[in-house]
Amino acid sequence: NAGVTQTPKFRILKIGQSMTLQCTQDMNHNYMYWYRQDPGMGLKLIYYSVGAGITDKGEVPNGYNVSRSTTEDFPLRLELAAPSQTSVYFCASSYSEAFFGQGTRLTVV
Amino acid sequence: DAKTTQPNSMESNEEEPVHLPCNHSTISGTDYIHWYRQLPSQGPEYVIHGLTSNVNNRMASLAIAEDRKSSTLILHRATLRDAAVYYCILRGSAGSYQLTFGKGTKLSVIP
Numbered sequence: 550n551a552g553v554t555q556t557p558k559f560r561i562l563k564i565g566q567s568m569t570l571q572c573t574q575d576m577n578h579n580y581m582y583w584y585r586q587d588p589g590m591g592l593k594l595i596y597y598s599v600g601a602g603i604t605d606k607g608e609v610p611n612g613y614n615v616s617r618s619t620t621e622d623f624p625l626r627l628e629l630a631a632p633s634q635t636s637v638y639f640c641a642s643s644y645s646e647a648f649f650g651q652g653t654r655l656t657v658v
Numbered sequence: 659d660a661k662t663t664q665p666n667s668m669e670s671n672e673e674e675p676v677h678l679p680c681n682h683s684t685i686s687g688t689d690y691i692h693w694y695r696q697l698p699s700q701g702p703e704y705v706i707h708g709l710t711s712n713v714n715n716r717m718a719s720l721a722i723a724e725d726r727k728s729s730t731l732i733l734h735r736a737t738l739r740d741a742a743v744y745y746c747i748l749r750g751s752a753g754s755y756q757l758t759f760g761k762g763t764k765l766s767v768i769p
Contacts, residue, residue, distance in 0.1 A: 580755050591745075592702070592759040599755050608758075639701050646692070647757055649701030 555640050555650035560624050562630040562657045570625040570653050580643045581623040582607075583615065585636040586652075591605030593637065598623055630657045662746045667764045670736045678731040678763055680746030685726050690749045693720065693731045695742040696762070702745065705731065741767045 554573045574581065578602045584592040584607075588606045594607030598617040612634060614626040621644075627634060641649045672678040683715040690721065693705040695769040706713055706720045708729075719732040733740055745762040 580757075582757060584759075594758060597755055597757075641701075641757070643757065645690075646704040646707060647694070647702075649703065652701050653666050 551642055552554070553642055553648050553650040555638075555653050557653060559576065559654045560628075560656070562655065564630060564632065564657060566630050567626070568630070568655075570627070570638055570655075572623045572625070572650060573621050574623075574642040575621065576642060576648065577620060578642035578644050578648075580647075581617065582643075582647070583613070583625045584641065585624070585634075586609045586638045586639065587607065587636050595625065595638075596608075601641050614639065627655075632657050637644075659674070662760055664744070664746055664760065664763045666693070666761065667710050667766065669766045669768060670733075671768050672738060673735050676736045676740070676765065678744050678746075678765065679728065680730070681728045682746070682748055683727045685748055686750075688750055691720065691722060691726075691729050692716060692739075692747045694745045694747065694759075696745070696752045697739075705744070707749075711758040717739050735749070736765075738767050738769065741765055 554625050563618050582597045583595040586592050593609045595613050597613040598604045604617050617623050638653045642643050642648045642649045690707050690709050692707040694702040706718050708720045720727045721730045743762040743764050745759050
């Protein structure tokens, strides 16, 4: 059982570049989340989705976009990457308890 | 959203029990109490959750105060692998989307 899979695990971006962080889950969960975690800090919610076709902003959505065309996939898009987006990104899915991916460590230089 | 308050850090000796407290005085009647932990360089992992009654699973026990304004996560025998940040989170009914993390308690385990 794969659970929640995130790709890539690591990425270095140049300022102004764009990229998509992939997240897929195989548990048929309706709820999916994207968080970012800066060094030594807690998790901050970027976007969440309560089902296919439905997304909403969390605490820190600026600079990011999401889509949810299927139950399984919830990609996070970074447009015009900035150094402030250097962070570790976690995707999660849940119904009752949440399951997290292993994270994507992103550095913007 | 209902808030939780946890100590910033705690220490425990290896192989001793650990009691991690959480205050949630504004909890509503339908809020579940969830605990997650985050080991170094990993994503958070689910530990346990409950509504009113005390709960046990293979990882830990959850003791919930009668008035539900506080709870305690109990690790019965701390190991070095239990060193992590522990998050206490209130979540609405089982189908609620809300999953907001606070700062948590950093648990250090002393060999």
